[in-house]
Amino acid sequence: MSQSGALTDAQIFSTISNSREADQIADPVIRFYQAAFGRVPDQAGLQNAENFVRALGPSAATYQNLSNMFAQSTEFTNRFGTGTAVDAAYVQALYSTILGRAASSGEVDGYVNSAGITRGSALYLVSQSQEAISVSDAAVNGFQLNAAQGTAVYTGSIYTAQNGQPNTPGNTGSTFALTTGIDTLTGTAGNDTFLGTVDGTTPASRPRPLATRSTVALVRTLSASSRPLEPRTFRLLRTLRT
Structure with a gap:
């Protein structure tokens, strides 16, 4: 546990999950694992896929390439069959697995009737949509925080792998009308984020945290090491510990 008083372990974990x-x-x-396989990633699979994205750089093209790789895997074809058609059953399966709801007839038609669409591209579009990000955010963050603490469950749906949560997407949030005075908002028992609008405008971008996702593991590993630290690593540890 961090004892410096600057950042608690909970704050470090929160910073990492929002980096x-x-x-x-x-x-x-x-999200790709949940949509394609209906489960959280195994440790080796998570590392390999992260390295792939990191090597090519996070972009739409990289995500599409990764999505195609998922769609060509044995686990994927065992689940959806060897066919390549994007039909109503396939679209509904994706929506149910990652969004927790049925696709409307218009949504199904939009995919089925889209010229040149592949199962890989449909997987990418659904799993990385803004709706998917919103409904899975709490579960994904919970998985990552538990992984950083060494308590993650690497089997089952992302929605059931964390603290016995039910197999439904997380809370998508609530909207409150603010007054011109002082408003008191009551959060949940978990970690809550409040986003506000001032004078009818929203912030251009949210501030980015200091740490990367691997920070906790680095802190614990390098703090116990007798090897000299590189200047970059020392600065990272000093930033988090002071």
Whole structure:
């Protein structure tokens, strides 16, 4: 546990789960696993997929390539069959697995009637949609926080792997009308994030945390090591510990 008083372990874990690396590398991989296989990633699979995204750089093209790899895997074909057609059953399966709801007839038609669409591209579009990000965010963050602490469950759906949560997507949030005075908002028992609008505008971007997703493991491993630390690593440890 961090004893410096600057950052608690909970704050470090929260920082990691909301870091740019988490948003652009780890989180998309976890959503791909949930949508394609109906489960959280195994440790080796998570590392390999993250390394793939990291090597090519997080981008739409990289995610599409990774999605195609998922769609060509044995586990995927065992689940959806060897056919390549994007039909109504396939679209409904994706929606149910990652979004926790049925696709509307218009949504199904949009995919089925899209010229040149493949199962890989449909997997990418559904699993990395804004709706998928929203409904899975709490579960994905919970998985990552538990992984950082060494308590993650690497089997089952992302929605059941964390603390026995039910097999439904997480809370998508609530909207409150603010007044011109002082408003008191009551959160949940978990970690809550409040986003506000001032004078009808929203922030251009959210501030990015200091740490990357691997920070906790680095802190614990390097703090116990007798080897000299590289200047970059020392600065990272000093930032988090002071």
